[in-house]
Amino acid sequence: MREGPDIARVAALIGDPARANMLTALMSGRALTATELAAEAGVTLQTASGHLAKLSEGDLLRGRKQGRHKYFAIASDEVAAVLEALMGLAAGSGHLRTRLGPRDTALREARVCYNHLAGTMGIAMFDAMISEGQIATQKDQISLTAKGHAFAESFGIKMSELEATRAPMCRECLDWSERRSHLAGKLGRAYLSAFLDLGWATRDANSRAVHFSPKGRAEFSRTFAVTT
Structure with a gap:
């Protein structure tokens, strides 16, 4: 058994296209609902809920209930820094989506x-x-x-x-x-x-x-x- 941080698990969580789109949308600093994040990811609400559960379990997102809605946000400054660095790496490598x-x-x-x-x-x-x-x-x-x-x-x-x-x-x-x-x-x-x-x-x-x-x-x- 290898020791040390499991970067593969974190990379897999971020690497899914739908989850990556959700995380990018949350880099605005605003908390968004599952419905809003489903629209950002281009998936159904049911599929989005599954993705959000995985991101929350991986400590990349935090959820908070307010009234009838549950809002999601980036879990910490450290997570945001990693995402911004990945955006820079992608942009610098010419990997732009549009x-x-x-x-x-x-x-x-x-x-x-x-x-x-x-x-x-x-x-x-x-x-x-x-x-x-x-x-x-x-x-x-x-x-x-x-x-x-x-x-x-x-x-x-x-x-x-x-x-x-x-x-x-x-x-x-x-x-x-x-x-x-x-x-x-x-x-x-x-x-x-x-x-x-x-x-x-x-x-x-x-x-x-x-x-x-x-x-x-x-x-x-x-x-x-x-x-x-």
Whole structure:
């Protein structure tokens, strides 16, 4: 009997096309019902229920009942990071399911990656934070500097609340569309929430796209000293 993590089991769970489509849909960060996920996967509700049971048993999804409905979401940041990395691997290898269209252009510019900002604007923010010394990189690891801490506080992010939880403050996430890094972790989530709360951007109701208003785009560029 071989010892160690059973990556084959996890790979098999993700590798089924219907389950892969469900997991990709949940990368929006929103919880969806079995009916909604069945539509995303292109399968019947009965078949979708079987897939969701397997994903839940494999700790890739978590379910929660609310009223008459049960909602499903990505189980953790770690699962989301693996899925984003697989999207990057597939895109970098030329494994794209459809040709690019207007929606893809919007997704490539700014989108939700589970709970943080991805796309060219997310990458621009990450690069600006590195350039301004707000994030330090060392041996493939990133960390928030004192300057970055102070900047986040001045932006209105309550750092004491973020520091009270055990999740990573900063994490580097490989962007599937650009094959470059954007900011994940608690701080990445907090900045995206701030952009939405300030009215700089809104989320697309039908996709993972994030739409910045002209004013929001100008404020974003001024705040992070980037050209978008």
